[in-house]
Amino acid sequence: DAKTTQPTSMDCAEGRAANLPCNHSTISGNEYVYWYRQIHSQGPQYIIHGLKNNETNEMASLIITEDRKSSTLILPHATLRDTAVYYCIVRGRARNSGYALNFGKGTSLLVTP
């Protein structure tokens, strides 16, 4: 699986958009970008994933650059409950991609009042 690089921590004011970047310059053509988050002491929660097109769901938007070497997770109106560690994960979906997800250390997002 491609290696990802995320900032260690970020702050965001409540009500503003939170833009979390992720670099994955070695991503291969069949690898997807996944985002999960983990609120303190809870199990990780799936947010969104994509291959090359931008994706949006009820939680967030995922913007993937045209060369696919980086992506940005956007929480459009951050709330205090969005304070969590956000993990960007790149992996394939074929059986030979293995089963483990490399969660890395993620970005610790603090949403402030």
Place this chain on the structure above:
Amino acid sequence: NAGVTQTPKFQVLKTGQSMTLQCAQDMNHEYMSWYRQDPGMGLRLIHYSVGAGITDQGEVPNGYNVSRSTTEDFPLRLLSAAPSQTSVYFCASSWGIGEKLFFGSGTQLSVL
């Protein structure tokens, strides 16, 4: 739906004791897995299963045993607990490889 249910939430063991962490899912997912999370280490895969009767090792399988007799249940057994197994354990399930994972709420285990 209950999703993924883990029990117990907290457990304290003495070195050498054995115990089983329970995990059950009600989503008819084929894939189930166990992760451990240690401070500064992220989540690491212990064991996983791609269906009833089929299990395989992950990154850190030593000291743990699993079985999958039904689609719903995937227990994790600690054979002889060691202080190095003090961690938070998460069970997860999904429809398949690359599908989104649903995680349980975790079991915090301390081995003294």
